[in-house]
Each structure stands twice: as C-alpha cells, then as structure tokens.
Amino acid sequence: MRIGAHVRAGGGLVGALERAHQIGAEVVQVFTQSPRVWKPTQYGPDVLERYRSAAAEDPSVTATYCHATYLINLATRDPALLERSRDCLAANLVVARGMGASGLVLHVGSHKGDGFDGCLRQVVDTLLSVLDRAPIDAGTATACPIALENAAGAGGTVGRSFEELAAILELADADRALGVCLDTQHLWASGVAFGSRAAASAVVDELARTVGATALRCVHLNDSKVPFGANRDRHANIGEGTIGIEALGWLMAHPALASMPAILEVPGAGDGPRAEDLDAARQALAQGRAQWEADEPARHGVLEETESTVGREQAGIGSGT
Ligand SMILES: [Zn+2]
Ligand SMILES: [Zn+2]
Numbered sequence: 001m002r003i004g005a006h007v008r009a010g011g012g013l014v015g016a017l018e019r020a021h022q023i024g025a026e027v028v029q030v031f032t033q034s035p036r037v038w039k040p041t042q043y044g045p046d047v048l049e050r051y052r053s054a055a056a057e058d059p060s061v062t063a064t065y066c067h068a069t070y071l072i073n074l075a076t077r078d079p080a081l082l083e084r085s086r087d088c089l090a091a092n093l094v095v096a097r098g099m100g101a102s103g104l105v106l107h108v109g110s111h112k113g114d115g116f117d118g119c120l121r122q123v124v125d126t127l128l129s130v131l132d133r134a135p136i137d138a139g140t141a142t143a144c145p146i147a148l149e150n151a152a153g154a155g156g157t158v159g160r161s162f163e164e165l166a167a168i169l170e171l172a173d174a175d176r177a178l179g180v181c182l183d184t185q186h187l188w189a190s191g192v193a194f195g196s197r198a199a200a201s202a203v204v205d206e207l208a209r210t211v212g213a214t215a216l217r218c219v220h221l222n223d224s225k226v227p228f229g230a231n232r233d234r235h236a237n238i239g240e241g242t243i244g245i246e247a248l249g250w251l252m253a254h255p256a257l258a259s260m261p262a263i264l265e266v267p268g269a270g271d272g273p274r275a276e277d278l279d280a281a282r283q284a285l286a287q288g289r290a291q292w293e294a295d296e297p298a299r300h301g302v303l304e305e306t307e308s309t310v311g312r313e314q315a316g317i318g319s320g321t
Helices: 013-022 045-057 079-098 116-133 162-172 184-189 197-210 244-252 275-301 304-315
Strands: 002-006 027-031 063-067 103-106 146-149 178-183 216-221 261-264
Touching: 002 063, 002 275, 013 027, 013 045, 027 261, 045 079, 063 079, 063 261, 079 103, 079 116, 103 178, 103 216, 116 146, 116 162, 146 162, 146 216, 162 178, 162 197, 178 184, 184 216, 184 244, 197 244, 197 275, 216 244, 244 275, 261 275
Parallel strands: 002 027, 002 261, 027 063, 063 103, 103 146, 146 178, 178 216, 216 261
Antiparallel strands: none
C-alpha cells in the first residue's frame, strides 16, 4: 500500500507536488479548482506539461489523483444544477487528464430522498457525456478514470452502498473509464465495520462481488470524528478518531489491497496532512500486517474454508492501478 496525501494546489500545480514530496507522500491528490466554487481554474498547456514532467521526475511521488468539485450533483432534479455539474466535472476531468492523473475522485451527489432508481439513468448519461467531452491528452499515458467515491450516507447521497456504485458502473458499461474510490471514514459512517480479519475480508469480498475486482482505483484513508453509522462525512487524523489504528490496520493490510494507493484527507493541525500523519498511517499499516500475521495459525487451524477466498482476492483487487 502506497501512502499518500491530499494537499492544497496553492499557487500552482507543481507546488502541490513539492508539498507532497516534503511530507513524504508516495501519492498526491489535489483539487483541480477551488472545491466549493463553480468557477474553473484555467491551467495553460505549459502549466500542465510542467506538472507532468515534474511528476515523472519526482523520485518518491508515484502517482497523482485529483478530487472533483464538491458542488457537483449528478443526481439532482434541477436541470440548471445538472448542467453546471456536467460542465464543472468536464472541466475537472480536462485538468486531471492534462496532469496525467491516475483518477478523478467524484462524490456523485444526492437525490435528496427521491430514490436511487429514479436518478440512475441520469447519473450514467451525465458521466458518459463528460467522458466524451474531455479529450485524452496524447502526451499522457493514462485516460484518467472517474472514480466514484462511496458516501457516508447522509441525505440521499448516491454511493452509500457498493451496490449503488456497482449499478452505475454496470449500466454505464464504460470499462476502465469509470472506477471506484473507497473512503474508510465514509465506509465506517455508513455503518460498515472492518475491525477484525473476518470483517475486513467481508468488505473486500463484497467490493469484489459488487463493483468487481479491478474497479477499485484508490483508497481514501481517514479516521472518523463521528461514531460508527453516524452517516456524516467528518475526517479525523489516523489513530485519533472512532475507527482507530486496529480497525484501519485490518483493512489496510488486507492482501488484496497491497498495491492500492491510500490517500490521507485528514485535518492534520488544521492545514491538511503532515509528515507525522503519514507516519501514523504507516504505523497503522505495520500494525495491520502484524495482526494478519498473528492470525495466520488460527486461519489454518480453524477456518480452512476461507483459504480459497483469500487466494482469489490476492489475485484480484489492486492489480490494475
Ligand atoms: Zn471525497
Ligand atoms: Zn474521501
């Protein structure tokens, strides 16, 4: 698992890469524009080119992810908001592809209680039209998929279950142009536990069964300020929240997630992830590996039947990044 961090783009994109490098992040995530305003930040081809070459040369940052604007709502019934959302997401994707990003993470939006089935077709059509509108830069190797993030479950948010994300992927049939981002805090807040070997394995199995083994593009690694099942999106520093190191460790060290980028979106001291937050994440991973190792004899002795499941997961999730 490569441990990364969301950092501020600040004055220019290359600054974000430098910040990520400084704090020891192996993966960097940025907003392609201010996340709570519609106005896109215009980056010239020279700025994008400079970012791509700096990223290619950086000795420790291995991948870039972008996060889409929070205002976007693909499930809205308001035609004007839908139109703005489509334009904004397309602008986000153009920048992400220009940066050579490995994924653009998206909160799909909220149907405000009208129901998932009623908005599914609109969500899919909008995603497909956005994918059509963002040209794939010939200078970048990746097509930069849109990674749909699981939601904490508040107010009719789309993606509160893996089934909802799977239904979007299936109907869109866009192959690897769409994927999934798994946020540990949202998972916890939506009422899915992973604080044991069996529970963490059940989450990974469920993910493989629903969205499919190759759809997972990245993990958002966050502890939670709110209790289990609280349905609110409130991130805490690793080890300082209600999830804790042990439960995070069980999931992080799952063999099927070994090659996943795991991006911190924690508050730090108020200004985002710091070097010590990345250290805490690496400690959680080390502790998780120790938990898995310590559990080996029990698996061989008592739970022989889980063997084949674990083998399948190892072959599957995380191999596609
Ligand atoms: Zn997010
Ligand atoms: Zn997230």
